[in-house]
Structure formats: C-alpha cells, structure tokens
Amino acid sequence: MAHAHSVKRHTGLMDWLTTVDHKKIGILYLIAGALFFGIGGIEALMIRWQLIKPMNDFVSAQTFNELITMHGTTMIFLGVMPIIFALMNAVIPLQIGARDVAFPFLNSLGFWTFLFGGLLLNISWIMGGAPDAGWTAYVPLSSTMYSESHGVDFYTVGLQIAGLGTLIGGINFLATIITMRAPGMSFMRMPMFTWTAFITSAIILFAFPAVTVGLVLLSFDRILGANFFEVGNGGNPVLWQHIFWIFGHPEVYILILPAFGVISEVIPTFARKRLFGYSSMVFATILIAFLGFMVWAHHMFTTGMGPVANALFSISTMLIAVPTGIKIFNWLFTLWGGQIRFTAANLYASGFIPTFVMGGVTGVMLASAPADYQFHDTYFVVAHFHYVIVGGLVLGLFSGLHYWWPKMFGRVLDEKLGKVGFWFFIIGFHMTFFVQHFLGLLGMQRRIFTYRGDQGFDTMNLISTIGALLMAVGVLVFLLNVIITSTKPANAPNDPWEDGRTLEWSIPSPPPEYNFKQIPLVRGLDAYWKEKMAGHTEMTPAEPVGPIHMPSASILPFVMSVGIFVAGLGFMYHQYVVLGIGLVVTFGCMVIRSLYDDHGWHIDPEETTEKKGVKA
Amino acid sequence: MSQHNTNQGSAVRHRHRTEGPQKHIIAFIFSIVLTLIAFATVAAGGVNTSFTIILLVVMAILQVLVQLGYWMHMKDKGHLIPILFLAFGFFVAGATVLTALYLVWW
Amino acid sequence: MSAPHAEQVTSALPHEPEKATLEGRNKILAFWLFLGGESVLFGTLFATFLALREQAADGPTANELFQLPTVAAATFILLVSSLTSVFAIQAMHKGNRKALSLWLGITVLLGLGFLGLEIYEFYEYVNHEKFGMTTSAFSSAFYTLVGFHGAHVLFGVVWISLLIAQLAKKGLTVVTAPKVYVSAMYWHFIDVVWVFIFTVVYLLGKVG
Numbered sequence: 001m002a003h004a005h006s007v008k009r010h011t012g013l014m015d016w017l018t019t020v021d022h023k024k025i026g027i028l029y030l031i032a033g034a035l036f037f038g039i040g041g042i043e044a045l046m047i048r049w050q051l052i053k054p055m056n057d058f059v060s061a062q063t064f065n066e067l068i069t070m071h072g073t074t075m076i077f078l079g080v081m082p083i084i085f086a087l088m089n090a091v092i093p094l095q096i097g098a099r100d101v102a103f104p105f106l107n108s109l110g111f112w113t114f115l116f117g118g119l120l121l122n123i124s125w126i127m128g129g130a131p132d133a134g135w136t137a138y139v140p141l142s143s144t145m146y147s148e149s150h151g152v153d154f155y156t157v158g159l160q161i162a163g164l165g166t167l168i169g170g171i172n173f174l175a176t177i178i179t180m181r182a183p184g185m186s187f188m189r190m191p192m193f194t195w196t197a198f199i200t201s202a203i204i205l206f207a208f209p210a211v212t213v214g215l216v217l218l219s220f221d222r223i224l225g226a227n228f229f230e231v232g233n234g235g236n237p238v239l240w241q242h243i244f245w246i247f248g249h250p251e252v253y254i255l256i257l258p259a260f261g262v263i264s265e266v267i268p269t270f271a272r273k274r275l276f277g278y279s280s281m282v283f284a285t286i287l288i289a290f291l292g293f294m295v296w297a298h299h300m301f302t303t304g305m306g307p308v309a310n311a312l313f314s315i316s317t318m319l320i321a322v323p324t325g326i327k328i329f330n331w332l333f334t335l336w337g338g339q340i341r342f343t344a345a346n347l348y349a350s351g352f353i354p355t356f357v358m359g360g361v362t363g364v365m366l367a368s369a370p371a372d373y374q375f376h377d378t379y380f381v382v383a384h385f386h387y388v389i390v391g392g393l394v395l396g397l398f399s400g401l402h403y404w405w406p407k408m409f410g411r412v413l414d415e416k417l418g419k420v421g422f423w424f425f426i427i428g429f430h431m432t433f434f435v436q437h438f439l440g441l442l443g444m445q446r447r448i449f450t451y452r453g454d455q456g457f458d459t460m461n462l463i464s465t466i467g468a469l470l471m472a473v474g475v476l477v478f479l480l481n482v483i484i485t486s487t488k489p490a491n492a493p494n495d496p497w498e499d500g501r502t503l504e505w506s507i508p509s510p511p512p513e514y515n516f517k518q519i520p521l522v523r524g525l526d527a528y529w530k531e532k533m534a535g536h537t538e539m540t541p542a543e544p545v546g547p548i549h550m551p552s553a554s555i556l557p558f559v560m561s562v563g564i565f566v567a568g569l570g571f572m573y574h575q576y577v578v579l580g581i582g583l584v585v586t587f588g589c590m591v592i593r594s595l596y597d598d599h600g601w602h603i604d605p606e607e608t609t610e611k612k613g614v615k616a
Numbered sequence: 617m618s619q620h621n622t623n624q625g626s627a628v629r630h631r632h633r634t635e636g637p638q639k640h641i642i643a644f645i646f647s648i649v650l651t652l653i654a655f656a657t658v659a660a661g662g663v664n665t666s667f668t669i670i671l672l673v674v675m676a677i678l679q680v681l682v683q684l685g686y687w688m689h690m691k692d693k694g695h696l697i698p699i700l701f702l703a704f705g706f707f708v709a710g711a712t713v714l715t716a717l718y719l720v721w722w
Numbered sequence: 723m724s725a726p727h728a729e730q731v732t733s734a735l736p737h738e739p740e741k742a743t744l745e746g747r748n749k750i751l752a753f754w755l756f757l758g759g760e761s762v763l764f765g766t767l768f769a770t771f772l773a774l775r776e777q778a779a780d781g782p783t784a785n786e787l788f789q790l791p792t793v794a795a796a797t798f799i800l801l802v803s804s805l806t807s808v809f810a811i812q813a814m815h816k817g818n819r820k821a822l823s824l825w826l827g828i829t830v831l832l833g834l835g836f837l838g839l840e841i842y843e844f845y846e847y848v849n850h851e852k853f854g855m856t857t858s859a860f861s862s863a864f865y866t867l868v869g870f871h872g873a874h875v876l877f878g879v880v881w882i883s884l885l886i887a888q889l890a891k892k893g894l895t896v897v898t899a900p901k902v903y904v905s906a907m908y909w910h911f912i913d914v915v916w917v918f919i920f921t922v923v924y925l926l927g928k929v930g
Contacts, residue, residue, distance in 0.1 A: 102748045167759060175752040178697060179744070205701070205755060206708045209763035217770060217866065226855050226862035227779070228770065234777025234859035242715050243766060246708075293708055297715075309718065594884060597897055637812060644805045651801065651920075655794050658925045668929050676921040680914050687808050688910045698754035705758035709765020716769035720776070 010553055018553035020104035021513060025111050026089030026408065032115050033082035039122065040074035041475065043067045048432070048468040051461050054453040064449035065132040066151065070122075072135030073155065076251070077162055078118040080393055084258045085111075085169055087400050088197045090408045092173060094504035094511060095191045097182025097520045097527075097539075102175035104551040105593070110169035112561035117162025120568055124154035131155035134447060136244055137218065139229035139237045144222050150572060156219035157568040163208050163215070164564070170204030173197055182503070183542040184522035188282070191502045191526075192275060195282055196261030199289045203250045203257070206293070211247035214240060223571065238303055245296035253292040255389060257285060259396025260327055263349045266403050267331055269499050270346035271338025274526060277330040284323035284330075291320045301372045310369040317367035324360055328353060343497070344418025348399035351426045355395060359387030362437065377447075380440025386433045398425070398478065403497075410490035410510045417481040425474030431467025435460040501529040506539045514548045517608045547602040554598070560589040643686040650679045735817050739899035746900035753904045757911050764915050767870055768922060771863040775927065779858035782851050784927030793924045796839045797916065803832035804913040807906045814902055819894040822902065826886050829909065833879040840872050864923065871919055874912050881905055 010018050019025060047067050050058045059067065093101055101107050124130045129149035133142035142152045177198045181190070190198075218240065220226040227233035229240050268275045275281065297305060297313040305313075331353055342350070362384040366372055375381055398421075406412045439460050444451060451457045495505040503520060504511075506528045518541030524530040531539055567582025569575075654675040657668055685691045690699060736742045740750060775784060810825035844865070847853040855865050882905050885898070892898055 103752065171752050171755050171759070174755050175748050179748055179751060202701070202704075205759045206705060206762050209759045210708070210712065210766045213763055213766040213770070217862075220855070220862065220866060224855055226866070227777075227857075227859040228774065228862050228866075230859070233779045233857075234774065235862075236719065236773055236777075236859070238719060239716070239770060239773050242719065243712075243770070246712055246715070246766070293711065305718075591884060594901070595888065597892075637809065640805060640808045640812075644801070647801055647804075648798075651794075651797055651917075654921060654925055655790060655797075658928045659790055665929055669926065672921050672925050672929070676917050679917050683804065683910055683914055683917070687804060688907055697751065701755050701758035702761065705761030706765070708762045709768070712762070712765045712769040713772060716773035719773050 014555075015553070017558050018108075018555045020108050020551050020553055022089045022093050022101045022104065022107060023408070023510065023513075025107055026086045026091075028111055028115075029082040029086035029089060030408075032111075032118065033079060033086055036074050036078035036118055036122075037080070037083065040071050040079045041472065043071035043074065045468060045472060047071060048465040050449060051451075052465040053462070054451050054455070054458055056450055059449070061449045062129075062132065065134075065447075066125075066130040068447055069131045069134055069137075069151075069155070070125075073121065073131065073159070074118075076135065076255070076389075077159060077166075078114075078121065080255055080389070080397065081166060082114065083397050083401075084200070084255070085114075085166075087193075087258065087262070087397070087404060088173060091404055091504055092176065092194055092197050093180070094407070094507065094515060095194045095502050096177060096180060096185055097503050097516060097522060098176065098180040099515050099519070099548065100180075100551065101172055102180055103172045105554060105557065105598070106168050106172050108554070109557035109560060110165045110167075110172060112165070112557045113168065113564060114162050114165030116561040116565040117158050117160070117165060117568075120161060120565055121154055121158030124151055124158075127154070136248070137240075138244075139218070139221075139240045140231075142218065142222075143229060153219065153222055153572040156215045156222070157572050160212055160215045160219070161561075161564050161568055163212055165561075166204055167208045167212075170201040170208070173201040174205065177201075182516075182519050182522050185527070188279065189522055189525045189527070192264035192278070192281055193258070193261035193502075196257040196264070196285055199285050200254050200257045203254045203289050203292065207247045207250035207254065210243055211251075214243035214247065217243070219571075223574070238300075241300050241303060242296070245299045246293075248299065249296040250289075250292045252385075252388070253288055255393050256396075257288065259352070259393045259400075260285065262396045262400035262403070263331060263352055264327075265502065266345050266349040266399050267334050268526075269403070269497055269501060270341045270343055270349075271335050272340075272499050273334055273338040274501075274529075275330065276333035276336075277326070278525060280326055281330055284326040287323040288320060291316060291323070295320065298367055298369075298372070301369045302376045314367055314369045318364055321360060321364050328357060328360075343402070344413065344415055344422055345399045345402035347419060347422045348395050348402065351422065352392065352395040352399065355387060355391030355426070355429070359384060359391050362387065375440065377445055378440035379436040379444045379446060382446050383433045383436035383440060386436075390429055390433070395426070398422070404504075405485075406492035406496040406509045407504055408510060409486070410492050411485045411488055412492050412496050413485050414481050417477055417484070421474045421477035421481060423474075424470050424477060428467045428470025428472075428474055432464050432471060433467070435463050435467075439464075495528075499529075501526040503527050503539070506531075512608070514550065514603055514608065517548075518545055519543050545605045545608065547604055548608065549600050549602055551600045552598050554593075556589045556593055560586045563587075563589065640686060643682050646682055647679050650675045650682075735894065735896070735899075737815060739814065739817075739894065739896050740903035742896040742899070746896060746903075749900045749904055750907070753907055757907065760911065764867075764870070764918070767867045768918060771867045771923065774859040774863040775923075777859035779860070781857035781861055782853050784860070784864075784923075785930060787847065787851060787853060788924050788927050790924070790928065792839060792843055793920055796836050796843075797920050799832050799836045799839070800913050800916050803829045803836070804910055806832065807909045811903060811906050814894065814899060817894065819889060822894065823886050823889050826882050826889075826902070830879050830882050830886070833875055833882070833909075837872065837875055837879065840868070840875075844869075868919060868923065871912065871915055874915070878905065878909055878912055882909070 016024065016028065046059060047064070050056050050064055089107070093099070127150065129151045131137070131151040131154060132149070133147050133152055137152060137155055140146055177190070177194060217226070217228040221228050221230060227235045229235045229237050231237065264275055264281060295313055295317045297309060298317045301310050301313070335350075340346070362380070366375055366381065366384055402413055402418050439457055442456060444455070444457050492509040494508055496509065497505070503522070506520065507516060520527065520539035521542035523540070528539065563582045563585030565582070567579050567586065570578030570580075570582055654672050657663055657671055684702070689695065740746050778784075806825050806829045810822050810829065813821035813825055853861050855862055885902055885905055888898055889902070
C-alpha cells in the first residue's frame with residue numbers, strides 16, 4: 001500500500017455496482033442470466049401447462065401469445081447469452097494467461113447495458129402487456145395495426161439496448177483474445193473454449209448490427225409512423241424477415257459455438273486425453289461461423305423466394321452438417337480409449353453429444369426446401385430448435401458450470417446432486433421434446449394456444465408437459481446444489497479435477513484479483529498439462545515478480561446504462577424530454593470518462609507474495 | 617531508403633518516409649477526380665443507364681479503396697486483423713445489399 | 723522529408739505515440755473491429771434503402787427531389803475534411819501539437835459545414851417538398867440512412883471538439899494520442915460511408 005495512488009476500495013453493494021474485475025462481472029452475468037433463465041423457465045412451464053390437455057383455459061389466447069413471445073426472447077437474448085458471457089468472463093482471461101480483459105471499463109458497461117435492456121423488456125409485463133408477436137416479431141403482426149399495446153415497443157427498444165451491451169462485450173473479448181495472450185500462446189495453442197469464444201464474439205460483431213437496424217426500422221414504423229414495412233405506402237414486410245434472419249441465424253451459432261467449446265474442454269479433461277483433431281476443430285469452428293452467415297433464408301423457404309434462392313440456401317444449410325460432423329467425431333475419438341470419469345460435468349458433456357446429433361439431423365431434414373413446406377411452423381420445428389438449443393447449448397452450459405464452478409467460487413459442486421440433476425434434466429428434456437417431432441408431423445402448429453380433443457394430440461402433449469416438469473425439477477436440484485455448496489468452506493484446490501489441462505487450473509480457485517502473480521510462459525497446446533508431463537507443478541513464469549497495474553472501479557457504466565434505459569422508455573412513450581435527459585446522462589458519462597484519465601492503481605509485489613504464502 | 621540516418625533518433629524517424637503529405641494530396645486529388653467523373657456522368661445525362669450504374673459503383677469502390685488504403689493506413693504492415701474484420705464486415709454488408717436487390721428484382 | 727524536422731522530435735514522445743502503449747494499441751484494434759460492425763450496420767441500412775428506393779407512394783421521387791449542386795458541395799466538404807484529418811495525424815506524428823489542434827479544428831468546422839448543408843436540405847424537403855419521414859417507404863428509408871450518417875457526423879464533431887480541448891489541457895501524450903488517432907479513423911469511415919451515400923442515394927436516384 002506504499003504506492004502513490006491511494007485507491008478507493010468499495011465494499012458491499014457498491015463494490016458490485018462499480019467493479020471492473022472480469023471475474024466479478026462474470027458472476028454478475030451469471031446472476032442476471034439465472035434471473036432471466038428463471039423467468040423464461042416459468043413462462044415455459046405456463047405454456048406447457050396450458051397445453052397439458054385439449055381446450056384448456058389456464059391462460060387466455062392473448063396471454064399465451066405474450067408467454068411464447070417472452071419465453072423465446074428472454075431465453076435467447078437474456079437467458080443463455082449472459083450465462084455464456086459469464087463463462088467467458090470467468091475463464092477466457094485465465095485461459096490465455098492474462099491479468100485482465102483488454103477493456104475492463106467496457107466490460108462492465110456491456111454488462112450493465114445488457115441488464116437494463118433485459119429489465120426494460122421484462123417490465124412490459126407490468127406496464128400494459130408484454131410483446132405478443134412471437135420472438136421473431138414478424139410484420140405485419142408486430143405493426144401497430146395488429147399489436148396495439150406498447151408490448152412490441154418494449155421488444156424493439158429493450159433488445160436494442162441489450163444488443164448494444166452484447167456488442168460491447170463481444171468487441172472486448174475479440175480485442176482481449178487478439179492482444180492479451182501470454183507469451184508463447186499462439187493462436188494455434190489457444191484452448192478450444194477460447195477459440196469458440198473468439199469466433200462467437202466475431203459473429204456477435206457482425207450479426208448484432210443487422211438486428212439493431214431491423215429493430216430501429218420497426219420502432220420507427222411503430223413510434224414515428226415510418227413506412228418500412230407498411231405495404232400501403234410502399235413498404236416491404238419480407239424485408240423484415242431478411243434483416244431479422246441475417247442476424248437470427250448467426251445468432252444460433254453465437255449460442256452453440258461456446259457450448260462446443262465447453263464440451264471440447266470437459267471431454268479431454270475427464271477422458272485424460274488430448275482433444276482429438278485440435279486443428280480440425282479450429283477449422284470447423286471458423287467454417288461454421290462463415291457458413292452461418294450464408295444460410296439465413298432457410299427460415300423463409302415458404303415466403304416465396306423462388307426455386308433458385310431456395311435451392312441455394314438448402315445446399316448451404318446442408319453444408320454446415322460437414323464441419324459439425326467433424327466436431328462430433330472428434331469428441332467421440334477423444335473419448336475413445338480414454339480413462340473416462342463420469343463426473344456431473346462429463347455426464348452433461350456426454351449427454352450433449354447424442355442429443356445434439358438428433359437436433360442436427362432434424363436440421364438437415366428442415367434444410368430440404370420441399371420437405372420444409374410440410375414442417376414449417378409446426379411442432380417439428382419447435383422440437384428441432386429445442387434439441388439444438390436446450391439439448392445442445394443448455395446441456396453444454398450446465399457442463400461448463402459444473403466444470404468451472406470451483407474456479408469461479410472456490411467450491412466444488414456436490415457431485416451426487418449434480419448427477420441427480422442431470423438425470424432429471426435429460427430424461428425430462430427428451431420426454432418434453434422428442435414427442436413434439438411427432439406432434440409436428442401430425443400437424444400441430446407452432447404457437448397455437450390450444451387444440452381440440454379429437455385431433456389426436458392429447459397423449460403426446462401430456463407426456464411433453466410431464467417432461468417439462470421433470471426438467472424443472474432438474475434445474476431446482478441444480479439450484480439446491482448451488483445453495484448447499486455455498487454453505488461449505490471455500491477450499492477447492494487449484495486443480496480440483498486433477499487432470500486440468502489449461503492455464504486456469506494452474507492458479508488458485510478462485511483466482512486473486514490480478515489472476516497471475518507472474519504471467520506464465522506457454523510452451524504448447526494444453527499449457528498446464530505440458531508442464532505437468534514435464535514433471536513441474538507450476539507454470540514457468542515469463543516475467544519477474546513486479547508491481548501489478550490494476551484498473552480503477554467506476555460507477556459510470558451503471559449510470560450510463562440507467563441513462564439509456566430512461567431514454568428508451570422516453571422514446572417509447574413519445575416523452576422526448578425524458579429521452580433527452582436519458583441521452584444527456586449517458587453521453588455526459590462518456591464525456592466524463594474521456595476527460596478524466598484513469599491511472600489505475602498498483603498491487604505491490606510484497607502483497608502478492610504474502611497472499612500466496614497464506615494460500616499455500 | 618533509409619538506414620543512412622544512423623544517429624540516435626533513427627529508430628524514431630526511419631518510418632517518416634511513409635509520412636509525406638504529397639502522397640495524401642495525390643490520394644485526395646484521385647478521390648476528387650473519381651467523384652467528379654461520377655457527378656459529371658450523372659449531370660450530363662443521356663448516357664446508357666446500366667452503364668452509368670456500373671460506372672458509379674466502380675468509382676465508389678475505387679474511392680473507398682483509396683481512402684482505406686492510404687488514409688486509414690490499411691496498406692501498412694500489421695493490419696492483417698483489421699483487414700480481415702473489415703473485409704468480413706463488407707462481405708456481410710454486401711450479402712445484405714444483394715438480398716435487397718434480389719427482393720426487388722424477384 | 724524527415725531530416726529537416728529531426729530537431730523537433732526532441733521530446734520523449736515516440737514517433738507513433740498512438741501505438742506506444744498496450745492500451746493505445748488495444749484501442750486502435752478494437753476500433754477497427756467496431757468499424758467492421760459499423761459496416762454491417764450501414765450495409766443493412768443501404769440494403770433497406772435499395773429495397774425501398776422506388777417506393778415513393780404519393781410523395782416525390784428521388785429524381786424530382788435531389789439537387790446535385792448541394793450534394794456535390796457536401797461531398798467536397800467531407801472529402802476535404804478527410805484530408806485535413808490526415809494532416810492532423812501527420813502533425814501528431816511530428817509531435818507538433820499546435821498544428822494537430824489546428825487541423826482538427828478545421829476538420830470540425832468542415833464537419834459543421836456539412837451538417838449545416840444537410841439540415842438545410844432536410845428542412846427544404848420537409849417544408850417545401852412535402853417529403854417527411856411518414857410520406858412513403860422511400861422517404862423513411864432516405865431519412866433513416868442519411869440521418870444515421872448525419873448523426874455519426876454530429877457525434878464526430880462533438881468528439882473531435884472534446885479532443886481539441888483535452889489536447890489543450892493535457893498536451894499530446896501517449897494517452898491522448900490514441901484517442902486522436904481513433905477519432906481520425908472514425909472520421910475517414912464516415913467519409914467512406916458518404917461515398918456510398920452520394921453514389922447510391924443521390925446519383926443513382928438521379929439516374930433512375
């Protein structure tokens with residue numbers, strides 16, 4: 001503490017509001033994600049409860065529309081995205097051997113902006129009705145003519161704000177991975193999770209601006225009376241579908257690639273083998289991202305784009321099965337002949353593989369344009385994308401959470417409860433969604449709020465609803481596990497799985513504020529494993545012990561996000577004074593940030609050494 | 617050009633060779649000429665429409681290349697990642713624009 | 723060129739102060755990434771415009787509306803401002819803070835000139851041509867695309883003005899230099915977008 005810059009250290013709530021530490025921001029993302037995941041999950045249960053029997057009147061048709069819209073929107077934009085960002089924040093800087101992200105301030109800004117966008121979207125429930133035009137908000141259904149409440153305005157404005165936060169987070173991670181890697185960590189030595197986070201961030205960078213524009217256009221139509229999608233004045237509704245899916249399809253890969261990354265970390269660890277075909281994994285990830293931008297119109301086969309466009313998009317879609325197949329085989333070959341331990345994390349990872357393959361196969365079926373005319377807007381599609389997103393991404397996230405929980409919180413989650421939760425979740429999942437394939441083929445349309453008793457949908461809907469309840473039990477078991485674990489002492493060792501391969505396992509759990517006392521020297525792929533095999537217990541440092549520079553905490557990101565939130569509300573309700581005030585607050589904070597340089601502060605070498613002594 | 621200047625400031629200065637204002641003035645004049653061609657063709661009128669459209673687009677792309685290359689220093693070393701990311705941004709933008717054209721044409 | 727200025731580079735500031743620190747290099751890199759995203763943003767706006775530009779409904783068409791001399795003037799102003807921001811960066815590389823601030827000041831003035839022309843143009847359209855946001859799909863697309871660009875110019879003008887103030891207070895340092903460099907990148911990018919706007923919106927609008 002002898003150093004010149006005396007730091008104001010916040011405690012309690014203020015610490016969380018002002019933190020720029022990526023590990024704490026990761027935890028904030030996790031809490032926010034859990035909150036929205038919970039809301040989206042309750043919406044899902046209400047949907048399933050409504051459909052448990054024919055002609056049910058649990059909710060009205062209008063409420064049902066709001067529920068499906070908010071379930072989709074919340075889960076995709078506000079539920080799983082922040083949990084992905086939670087893992088990225090908690091792990092990426094550690095995996096690349098960095099003390100921090102490239103832009104700690106922006107990292108915090110990204111989180112708060114995202115959170116306030118999500119809150120704006122969700123307060124619609126208590127402010128006159130939630131959005132009700134489906135998560136895709138197709139016009140004219142989402143135009144003021146058919147959706148009179150402010151619901152869709154909450155959707156357009158809330159998602160713009162949340163999207164801005166996501167975009168900021170994406171740019172931060174791109175820059176972090178490009179410039180902050182430890183000496184010796186070339187691109188082709190990066191752990192797979194870092195690679196997928198990198199590619200996901202790149203897709204975020206190129207996909208989110210498109211939807212931002214789409215949402216701006218829709219909000220201008222609704223709020224300012226513009227004519228982008230208003231056929232009477234020359235507008236074009238199909239344009240919305242294109243813009244939405246130019247973003248929307250890459251979004252699917254934004255979601256699934258990090259799950260691929262998690263699986264690629266968990267499986268080698270618990271199979272005690274290096275990842276099979278690392279280079280082909282990297283190549284496949286990049287190829288999936290690239291192709292992901294050229295397939296969007298397969299969501300629109302039935303809009304009448306003509307045979308040429310349909311055929312082209314069919315083919316490009318089917319092509320994606322190739323790199324994805326490469327990945328599946330690589331995971332299987334990694335498991336092959338390994339000394340496999342089925343921990344909870346590995347159970348989720350192993351459950352992921354067959355489940356995701358099923359989602360992939362129905363994906364190829366849907367890619368066939370003629371067949372899609374039959375599948376379109378039926379429960380077959382619902383089953384398909386839940387297999388990909390829940391069976392793929394959510395299983396991957398649970399795997400990652402069990403795997404990295406000790407690194408984030410210093411406590412290993414209870415294995416027994418973890419396994420119980422897994423079995424409830426995966427059995428419930430397959431019960432819920434497997435039957436929906438057949439419901440779709442029998443002709444049950446997506447998004448309908450009820451059905452008649454003589455349509456032959458009864459039994460399968462009942463099974464589906466029971467499955468949903470089992471999934472809910474699985475999630476509750478996980479929550480219980482979290483609560484029980486948090487009462488135990490935080491005594492997780494550096495490398496609780498004992499076979500950790502990457503750099504995050506070479507430092508304490510949870511890591512100190514500065515992550516690495518000395519930046520490690522990376523001598524190969526799976527850097528920590530390589531040192532272990534050479535008989536070392538620690539990484540070779542790449543620098544002498546010295547003072548560590550840290551960024552200062554700041555409340556500005558929080559205030560800026562409040563400003564945007566207020567401005568958004570003002571815009572929606574035509575209160576331009578409020579809009580102005582919100583923008584002044586936000587831009588004012590930007591000016592303050594620019595005018596006052598953040599010199600940060602230093603941690604003395606004595607302090608880091610001392611801490612280490614205590615720990616050991 | 618350049619290692620003749622070996623006094624203590626050479627490390628600082630040897631990249632000055634890329635800094636002459638003439639190069640930028642030439643780029644500027646080039647931009648102006650391209651712009652003038654575009655405006656003049658439209659103002660004159662009477663030229664075949666599809667030819668004009670192609671000409672305009674080519675002029676715009678040339679001008680953008682000049683600006684990115686010279687004024688934003690993309691020609692310089694160490695710009696691989698900026699080039700990759702900007703190029704992919706242009707690629708996605710281009711795909712979107714083509715879609716819009718297809719939408720109108722179909 | 724370098725020899726005569728050798729004596730001026732006496733301060734501790736390196737030749738490219740914007741890239742002297744990791745923070746500076748990060749900032750420039752991240753800004754490039756951001757511009758990649760901006761390309762998609764404007765690409766989508768251009769796509770919207772192209773899809774809707776013939777849809778004038780009962781309102782005026784592009785050909786009836788646009789006046790080439792105004793557009794030519796705006797284009798010339800913006801091109802010159804791009805050149806002046808190049809000169810600003812050159813002055814920065816020579817460590818000449820005064821020249822740097824001067825060139826930035828000229829850039830801001832030119833940006834204001836451009837904005838003035840644009841506001842005048844919009845004002846004329848709305849008041850004398852009955853061409854507002856709600857007139858037709860074409861009008862909505864026009865105002866949104868050109869307005870987004872205008873908002874970017876406005877942001878740039880405010881930003882660069884702030885930087886001039888900061889330079890006056892803090893001087894040219896390894897902290898302020900990356901900010902100036904990044905603002906110049908932004909300004910060039912605005913110019914690049916304008917090249918497409920005058921081509922796609924105005925000139926193609928005249929051609930038909």
